[in-house]
Amino acid sequence: MRLIFEKSSPGRRAGSLPAYDLPRAEVPEELRRQRPPRLPEVAEPDLVRHFTALADRNFGVDTGFYPLGSCTMKHNPRVNERVVNLPGFRDLHPLQEEEASQGALELMWRLEEILAEVCGLDAVSLQPAAGSQGELTGLMLMRAYFADRGEADERRVVITADTAHGTNPASVAMSGFELQKVATDDRGNLDLDDLRAKVDGRTAGLMLTNPSTLGLFDEHIEEVSKIFHDAGALLYYDGANLNAVCGISRPGDMGFDIVHINLHKTFSQPHGGGGPGGGPIVVRDILEPFLPVPAVVRDGDGLRLDYDRPKTIGKVRGYCGPFGVFVRSYAFIRAYGPALREMSEVAVLNANYLLARLRGAYDLPFDRLCMHEFVLSARNLKREHGITALDVAKRLMDFGFHPPTIYFPLIVPEALMIEPTETEAKETLDAFVEAMLAIADEAAADPQVLKEAPHHRPVRRLDEVKAAKRAVVKYGFEAHPDLAHAPAEGQAVEFQKGA
Amino acid sequence: MRLIFEKSSPGRRAGSLPAYDLPRAEVPEELRRQRPPRLPEVAEPDLVRHFTALADRNFGVDTGFYPLGSCTMKHNPRVNERVVNLPGFRDLHPLQEEEASQGALELMWRLEEILAEVCGLDAVSLQPAAGSQGELTGLMLMRAYFADRGEADERRVVITADTAHGTNPASVAMSGFELQKVATDDRGNLDLDDLRAKVDGRTAGLMLTNPSTLGLFDEHIEEVSKIFHDAGALLYYDGANLNAVCGISRPGDMGFDIVHINLHKTFSQPHGGGGPGGGPIVVRDILEPFLPVPAVVRDGDGLRLDYDRPKTIGKVRGYCGPFGVFVRSYAFIRAYGPALREMSEVAVLNANYLLARLRGAYDLPFDRLCMHEFVLSARNLKREHGITALDVAKRLMDFGFHPPTIYFPLIVPEALMIEPTETEAKETLDAFVEAMLAIADEAAADPQVLKEAPHHRPVRRLDEVKAAKRAVVKYGFEAHPDLAHAPAEGQAVEFQKGA
Amino acid sequence: MSYLALTDADREEMLATAGVASIDELFRDIPEGVRFRRELDLEPALSEPELVAHLTELAERNVDTGRELSFLGAGVYDHYVPAVVDAVLARGEFLTAYTPYQPEMSQGVLQAIFEYQTAICELTGMDVSNASGYDGTTVAADACFVAKHVTGREKVVLCETVNPQVRQVVKTYAPGFGLEVVEVAHRGGVTDPGDLRDAVADAACVIFQQPNFFGCLEPAPDLAAVANDVEALPVAHVDLVSLGVLEAPGAYGAAIAVGEGQSAGNFQSYGGPHYGFLAARSDFIRRMPGRIVGETTDLSGERGYVLTLQTREQHIRREKATSNITTNQTLLALAGLVHLAWLGPQGLREQGETCMALGEYAKERLGLPLVFPDQTTFKEFAVRVGRSAKDVIRDARARGVHPGYALGRDYGGLDDALLVAVTEKRTPADIDRLAEVLGEVAG
Amino acid sequence: MSYLALTDADREEMLATAGVASIDELFRDIPEGVRFRRELDLEPALSEPELVAHLTELAERNVDTGRELSFLGAGVYDHYVPAVVDAVLARGEFLTAYTPYQPEMSQGVLQAIFEYQTAICELTGMDVSNASGYDGTTVAADACFVAKHVTGREKVVLCETVNPQVRQVVKTYAPGFGLEVVEVAHRGGVTDPGDLRDAVADAACVIFQQPNFFGCLEPAPDLAAVANDVEALPVAHVDLVSLGVLEAPGAYGAAIAVGEGQSAGNFQSYGGPHYGFLAARSDFIRRMPGRIVGETTDLSGERGYVLTLQTREQHIRREKATSNITTNQTLLALAGLVHLAWLGPQGLREQGETCMALGEYAKERLGLPLVFPDQTTFKEFAVRVGRSAKDVIRDARARGVHPGYALGRDYGGLDDALLVAVTEKRTPADIDRLAEVLGEVAG
Numbered sequence A, B: 001m002r003l004i005f006e007k008s009s010p011g012r013r014a015g016s017l018p019a020y021d022l023p024r025a026e027v028p029e030e031l032r033r034q035r036p037p038r039l040p041e042v043a044e045p046d047l048v049r050h051f052t053a054l055a056d057r058n059f060g061v062d063t064g065f066y067p068l069g070s071c072t073m074k075h076n077p078r079v080n081e082r083v084v085n086l087p088g089f090r091d092l093h094p095l096q097e098e099e100a101s102q103g104a105l106e107l108m109w110r111l112e113e114i115l116a117e118v119c120g121l122d123a124v125s126l127q128p129a130a131g132s133q134g135e136l137t138g139l140m141l142m143r144a145y146f147a148d149r150g151e152a153d154e155r156r157v158v159i160t161a162d163t164a165h166g167t168n169p170a171s172v173a174m175s176g177f178e179l180q181k182v183a184t185d186d187r188g189n190l191d192l193d194d195l196r197a198k199v200d201g202r203t204a205g206l207m208l209t210n211p212s213t214l215g216l217f218d219e220h221i222e223e224v225s226k227i228f229h230d231a232g233a234l235l236y237y238d239g240a241n242l243n244a245v246c247g248i249s250r251p252g253d254m255g256f257d258i259v260h261i262n263l264h265k266t267f268s269q270p271h272g273g274g275g276p277g278g279g280p281i282v283v284r285d286i287l288e289p290f291l292p293v294p295a296v297v298r299d300g301d302g303l304r305l306d307y308d309r310p311k312t313i314g315k316v317r318g319y320c321g322p323f324g325v326f327v328r329s330y331a332f333i334r335a336y337g338p339a340l341r342e343m344s345e346v347a348v349l350n351a352n353y354l355l356a357r358l359r360g361a362y363d364l365p366f367d368r369l370c371m372h373e374f375v376l377s378a379r380n381l382k383r384e385h386g387i388t389a390l391d392v393a394k395r396l397m398d399f400g401f402h403p404p405t406i407y408f409p410l411i412v413p414e415a416l417m418i419e420p421t422e423t424e425a426k427e428t429l430d431a432f433v434e435a436m437l438a439i440a441d442e443a444a445a446d447p448q449v450l451k452e453a454p455h456h457r458p459v460r461r462l463d464e465v466k467a468a469k470r471a472v473v474k475y476g477f478e479a480h481p482d483l484a485h486a487p488a489e490g491q492a493v494e495f496q497k498g499a
Numbered sequence C, D: 001m002s003y004l005a006l007t008d009a010d011r012e013e014m015l016a017t018a019g020v021a022s023i024d025e026l027f028r029d030i031p032e033g034v035r036f037r038r039e040l041d042l043e044p045a046l047s048e049p050e051l052v053a054h055l056t057e058l059a060e061r062n063v064d065t066g067r068e069l070s071f072l073g074a075g076v077y078d079h080y081v082p083a084v085v086d087a088v089l090a091r092g093e094f095l096t097a098y099t100p101y102q103p104e105m106s107q108g109v110l111q112a113i114f115e116y117q118t119a120i121c122e123l124t125g126m127d128v129s130n131a132s133g134y135d136g137t138t139v140a141a142d143a144c145f146v147a148k149h150v151t152g153r154e155k156v157v158l159c160e161t162v163n164p165q166v167r168q169v170v171k172t173y174a175p176g177f178g179l180e181v182v183e184v185a186h187r188g189g190v191t192d193p194g195d196l197r198d199a200v201a202d203a204a205c206v207i208f209q210q211p212n213f214f215g216c217l218e219p220a221p222d223l224a225a226v227a228n229d230v231e232a233l234p235v236a237h238v239d240l241v242s243l244g245v246l247e248a249p250g251a252y253g254a255a256i257a258v259g260e261g262q263s264a265g266n267f268q269s270y271g272g273p274h275y276g277f278l279a280a281r282s283d284f285i286r287r288m289p290g291r292i293v294g295e296t297t298d299l300s301g302e303r304g305y306v307l308t309l310q311t312r313e314q315h316i317r318r319e320k321a322t323s324n325i326t327t328n329q330t331l332l333a334l335a336g337l338v339h340l341a342w343l344g345p346q347g348l349r350e351q352g353e354t355c356m357a358l359g360e361y362a363k364e365r366l367g368l369p370l371v372f373p374d375q376t377t378f379k380e381f382a383v384r385v386g387r388s389a390k391d392v393i394r395d396a397r398a399r400g401v402h403p404g405y406a407l408g409r410d411y412g413g414l415d416d417a418l419l420v421a422v423t424e425k426r427t428p429a430d431i432d433r434l435a436e437v438l439g440e441v442a443g
C-alpha cells in the first residue's frame, strides 16, 4: 500500500484554521525556517481513506483473539472511551488551579486507594507512564531509601530471575545498580539455594514477576521474601501478571515492598498499537517519603497537589502522569467492584482450560496448573519436523488468530507463551485449540505450508534481517531506495516477539 | 459469517442497567409477556467483534470510490459527526419548551434561509425525512393548492418523464393523482410535442429531475415551464441532482414551484447503509400557506414553532423532522459558504473528465457534455460478447470500486450511470478509468471471468432469484432452513441497482 | 474550508481532456436565461475550528437532558444509549455506505438488517419486518396503505389514545390513499372495546397504541379481537422497551405491529433521525412497504444476504409499488439492533420492570391525583397539578426540573394534566427531587 | 457490570477439562499464608449508566477550557484537534492492538509509525526518529542517556529556560545514568552563548528549548555551535507547531531533537497521555532508545514494515539495552501524524504565523510591561501584572478568564510575572476580553 507521502500532491490540503487579519509578525532571518517540511498534502477524503485502509491492515482485540502472553490483551470496554472523552477530562489543562480540577484529583485519589487495596500496600504514585518506567521509578526509590539509611555504597546489587522480562535488567542498569541473576528450579520456582548463595549485605533488592513469566506462582514466595528482608533488602513486584491474582493474593501480603501495575494490562487501558500505558507504583509506608511529586493529598474537604516532599526522588514524567489512562482504568475497576476477583478467577480458568487441551500436542516444560497464562514449547515439532515456534506463530495468522508471545521466557526453547484473558468466550478458546492442533498435524503432514506462512495476510512473511541491515527508517522522497530489488537477506528472525 | 443469534448462549449478557430496590409492579396476567423474545445473548467483547467483522464486510465512501449514479456519494466530513454529537443537540428533547431550544430553532431557521437562496424560492419545510417523502409532501401541497382554488376535481393528472426515478410515479400514485408519462427526445430533453399534447386543464403539474437522470440539463426548461404555467399547472423539481447546479442555476429561476432536496446527497449527510436522509421542500410563496406544521418563525428576538396555519396539509413526520441531519448539512454548507458553486463546478468537471476518458470503450446514448453524472450503455459489450451491465458492475468490485448504478434510467439499455462527485482526486478517477477499460478488454478476451465476478469479495455472486422465491427474511432458530442445499435458481437479476 | 481534492494543475489537465476551455464552458447547455450570475448570498466559509465554535454556541442555547432533570417523554424518551452503539455507528463502512444495492459489496449491512428484522419479529411476534421506516408516525401511515390494499376498504379507525403526532401524520396521508379517518374517544384513559365495536364496521384497520399515549395499558387483546371480528386489520403501535414485560402483538392477534424505535438505541436529538419499525403476519409479505433483506446463497453455495422481494418496490413496480420509500433509517435501525443485543432478553425485561417500578414509586411520592386512577401504566403516567400544566412546567424548569408534558396541548379538558415519564436513568432520588419541586409549584 | 463471557455451564465443563473440582483448586499452588481470604474492600459494581453518571459528575467538577476563556499554556496547549483524529483513533484495529511484534498482523500501525517517523524527521531536519517516548520530559532524559554513551562524558548542561517539568525529570533520571546536571541561568529571557560556553566544558550534551519556556526565541544556532565546538551534543527541545516558521534543529547543527507532541494532535487531558518525540542524526541510530520501524520486503518481494534494529532493545540486549522502554505512546503519535497530515506544510506554517500574530496583538492590547521586552516570542509571552500573579489569576478566573501561568511557581523574582499563551483558537475578541479583565485585576 502506498505511503501517505506517495499520495500527496502540491497544493492539496485537508485542514483549515481561522485566519484573523492581523499584521504579520516576523521571525528573525537566522531563526526562520528555510525549507518547508515535506508533510503530506492530501484532501480530507483521501486522508480518511488512507487511515481506514491502514486500520484494515491491522489486527486488534476488536478483530479477534489475541493471546499475546504477558500482554493481557483483554476486551477494552467502549464505555471507557465515552467517559475519557468527557470535556471535563479531555479539555482540562494540567496546570489548572487545584480548586478548578477537584474532579480529576478525586479520581486519582480514588484510583490510588483502589490500587493500594488490591496490592495490600500503603502508598501510591500514579506518575509512571508504563511498567518499565514504574520499574525504573521503583529502583530509584530503592536507591533513595538506602541512601537515606546511609547504605548507598553497600547496597549496589539488584537480583532478577533468569525468567525476567528484558525490562527488568535494563531498568537495573539504567538506575545504576549492578545486576545479578538467579536460576529457576525444576518446578519453575526461584532456586532457593542459588538465591541464598547470592543474597548478602550488598543486595539492594529482588525484582520478581509473580506469577512468573512462566505463568507459575512461586510456591516459596514467603521464604523468598524472608531471605531478602532478613538481609535488609527490599522486594520489587513486577505487576505485569497481576491479572492472575486480583482479590486472590496480594503482593504486599507476599512480602513485596514496591509494586508496579501495568494499567494497560490488568485494568484494560487499550494499548493503541504500542501505547499509551500506565505504570503506577504502589509501596510500603517506609518508601512513601521518596515517592515522586506531586502527591494528591486531602486538605479539609478538598484535595490538593503536595510538592513539599523533602525526600522525594523528584519527577519521572510531566504533571501527574497519563491522566486519560487513569480515567479508563478507574472506570474499568468501578464496573467490577469486588468482583475483580472473579475477573482473575476466569482469566486463570481460561488459561488452564487451554493448557489442558493443548498439552498433548506441544511440550509442556513445567507440568503444573498455570495461572493466567502458560508456556508451551514447540521443541518437539522442531526436533521431529524442523518446525519452529516462529512457524507455528505465523501459521496461526492464517486461522485468524494473533500469535502468542514467542521465544520468551528465554529459558524455554521454542517458547509459545499463551494468555487468553478472562474476556474470551469458550467458543473462541475451542476454535483456537482446533487451530493449534491442526498446525501440529500440518507440521508432520505439510511442513512447507508452515515455513511459508502466513498465506492469508496483506503481506507474506517479512524479511526482518534485510530491514535491520538496510535500516530504511523513513521515506526518502525522490531518493527512496527500492528494496524490492535488493537481495533477500533471510526471513523473520527467531527472537522474542511479544511481552 | 455466523449470525449474532448463532453466537448467542443462554445467560450471557453485555448490558447492565441500574437496579433500584423498589417493590415490583405487576402487569395484569392477560397483558403480560408469556414467551421471552429470543434476543441475542452475548458478552460485550463478542458484540464488538461481531459488528467490527460486519463492518469489514461492508464498503463505504471511507473504503473507496463509490460512483453510484444519482446517489451523490461524496465524502462525509468528520467534523460534522463531532458537532452532531454535542450534548446540546444529541440530548435535546423534541418537545422541550421553545425558550429552551433556541439554538435548535436558530439552526433550522438558518438552514431554511440557505436552502431558499440555493433554490431561488421563498419558503421551506425541513420536515420530510427523505426525497421520496419530499415528493409526496410536494404533491400533497399541489392537491391542497388546487383544492383551495376549487380545482380539486379537474386537476387530477401529474406528468413525469420516462426517465423519472421510480419514486416519482410511486409518489404520484400514493398521493391520489393520475400518472401520465412524457417521452425523452434524442438530445435527452423532454419531448416538447409530446408534452404539449398532454398538458391541459386536467394537468396538476410536472415532476422533473433537472439535470435529468441522464445527467443532462434540459435545454428547453424555460419553454417547459411556460407550457405548464400557461396551463395553470405547477412544476415540481426532484432535487436529487442538485449537486450539479448549486450557485449555477436555481430551480426557482428555471420556473419550478416546489423542490425537494436530498440532504444526504448534495449536502453530505452520511447515508448509513440506507438512511437516514433528509428531504426538505422549498416552495414558491403561493404554496407556503399549505406547508406542514410547525413552521419556525421569528418572534421578537427569539424564534418559536408556529402551528397556527389554517391551510396546512398537516404533518408528514413527527416533530420538526430529522434534526441531526439538519445539523450535519448545515455544518457542511457553512464550511463552503458561497464556494458551494465551486463544489458543483468540480462535481461536473469530474464527471466530464470520466466521460471523456470512457466514451471510447462504452456506448454513449446521448452525446453531450454531461453535468454531475452521465449514463453509458454496455449494449455494445452485450451484443459483441454477451457481457451485461451487471457483469461489468460485478467485475468492478474486484478492482476495489463500488459499481455505478445500473439498469437505470430505464430508457437506456444496459445502463451504467456514473457519478463521481466533487470529492474524488484525479488519481482515483484515473484508476477507475483504467479498471473500466481493462474490463472492456476482458469482455472480449475472457468473458467468463466477468460472468463469474466478483472473485475477491467476502461472497461470490449471490442468487437473488432464490432469495425472492424462498423469502427467508428472518432467522428461524431451531427451524432455520438450509438454503445451501436448495437448488440454485439463477443469479443476480438484471434490474435497477442504485439510485 | 472545502473538501475538494483537485489541484489547479489537475483542473487544467481535466478541462483539456474534457475538451472545454473553461469551467464555465462545461455548463454551456444551460440556457442563458436560467444561469445564476451572482454569488450565492451565504455567509463566508468557516474553518473547522470556527465551525465547531459556532455550532457549540448554538448547541449551548439548548437545554438538553444533561442540563436539567427531565421527566419529559410523550413519545421520545431519555433512555440510556450504550457506548457500543456509538462505536459501531462510527465505523465508516457502515456510516458512509449507501443502500446495499450491490450485495457483494454490502454483506455487512445486509446481514445486520437481517438480524434487525429477526429481532423485531421476535419482539413483536410477527413473521416479517421491513428494514425500517422513517419514524413512528410514518410507519402507522404505511400500515394504513397496506390495510387498504389488503382489505379494499376505505376507512381507518384511530384510537384517540394514540400519540397525537402519529394521528396527525395518518390524517395527513389518508386523503391521498383515499382513506377516511375515524377516531374513537377514550374512557378513563383507555379505549373501550364497545366504543371501538361501534366504529369498526367495514374499516380497513384499527390503530391502537400499547402502552398508549397516557402510559396506560390498553385492553389490547380485546381491541384486536373486535377488529378481527369484522376483518379489519388490528395494528398495534408499541414501544420496544415495553416488550420484555408486555405481550407481543402477534400473540394477541394483531396483524401488523409498528412503532417508534428511538427508545431502543437512539438519542433524543430533537426528534430525529430515528427509526420506525413495521412488522406483519406473513400473509402480507408481498404488500410490505420498504426494504426487506432475505437470505440466499452465492455461486459456491455459501450463505449470503440480499435486498429481496423487490418487485414490491418503486424502482421496479413504479406507480404500482407498495410504497415510494427508498431511503429509510438503516443506520438508526442498526443502532437499535446493537442496543437490543447489548440488553439481551433479560436486560430488556429488567429495563421494563425498572421503568414500571419507578413509575409506581413516582405516583406515590408525587402524591398528586392521577388523571386515570384505574389504569395500570408503563413508564409514564398523568397527574393533575391543580393549575395550568404549562405554568407548572415553567415554574419547575426555573428550579432545574422539567416535570413532563402538558396534555392540554392535545386533549381538551386536560389543561391541568401533566404527563410524567420515568426511564431507568431517573433514580429514586431524582424522583424525590421532582416531588419536592412539584410540591412547591403545583396548585 | 462485568465483561466476562463464560456461562455457568461453560465453567463447569472447563473446570472438568482442567481436571479440578473448583475454581479455588485452580489456585492450589498459592501458599495458604499468602492467600487473600476476605473480599476486596471496593465500592459495589456500577452498571454502565451509573458509571457514566458518576464520571460525568467528576468531570463536571473540573473547569475545562470549554468552560472558561483560557490563556494557560506553559508546555501544554489548547490547540485545535481536528475531528479526523477522533475518527482514526476510534478504529478498533488501532485502538485495541498491542505493540506490532508480529508484523504480518500489524502492517497498519507499522506503516503509520513509519509515516510518523518520516514526518518527525522532516520537521526536525533529522535522519532518524523513534516511534515515540512517554512525553516531552522523558525524551529529554533519553537524550542524555544517548549522549552519555556517545560521548562517554558525565555532565549534562541544562538551560534554565527549558520547561521546569523537563528539567526536573532530567535531574531525577541523571543520577541513575551517572550524570551530573549543571544549569545555565538566562539573561533577559534567553540563554547567553557566552554563559553557555563557560559551562559546557566536557559536557555530554546541552539541552536548550526553542521557543523556550518564556516563549522567547533562543539564539539556537549559536547555542548549538557552542556545544559542537566542544563535541557536546546539542539537544534541541522544540514545539512541533513552531516548525512551520522556525528553523529545523537539524539545519542549525543540533544532534538530537526532542519535544512534547501534545500540541500536534492531542487533547490537553490533564497532562496525558501525550507523546514525546525523539529524532537524531544518523550517527546515533544504533544508540536510539525505543521502537523504530523499518521498511523491508516479504517473501514475494512486496514492500512491508517491521520493528527493526531490535538488537538495541531490552528484550534482546537486556541490561546492555539503549533503554528499558517497551510500551510507548504509539496511539498518540498516530494522532500526531493524522493531525500533521491534516494541516500539511501550508497549514502548519499558517498556524505558526497566526499564533505569532495573535501574540503580538495580545502584547499590544494588554499594554502591560513585558518581562523580557527585547525578545521575539512565539505563541507565548510573559508580562508583569503589578502584584502577585497567583492573586491575579484567582481574580481573573472569578471573571471567567484564565489569564495564564504564574512564573513565580518556578522562577525566583518573578512572582508578579504571568505567562500568557495564545493559540489559533483564541480570537482577537477573546484577547480583547483578556485585556479588559486584566485591566480590572492587574495591579
Ligand SMILES: Cc1ncc(COP(=O)(O)O)c(C=O)c1O
Pocket (backbone or CB within 6 Å): A070, A071, A130, A131, A132, A133, A165, A167, A168, A209, A213, A238, A240, A241, A262, A277, A278, A279, A499, D325, D326, D327
Ligand atoms: C513481565 C513484564 N514486565 C514488564 C513489562 C514492561 O511493561 P510496559 O510495556 O508497560 O513498560 C512487560 C510488558 O511488556 C512485561 O510483560
Ligand SMILES: Cc1ncc(COP(=O)(O)O)c(C=O)c1O
Pocket (backbone or CB within 6 Å): B070, B071, B130, B131, B132, B133, B165, B167, B168, B209, B213, B238, B240, B241, B262, B277, B278, B279, B499, C325, C326, C327
Ligand atoms: C432521481 C431521484 N429521485 C428521488 C430519489 C429518492 O430520494 P430518497 O432516497 O431520499 O427518498 C432518488 C434517490 O434514490 C433519486 O435518485
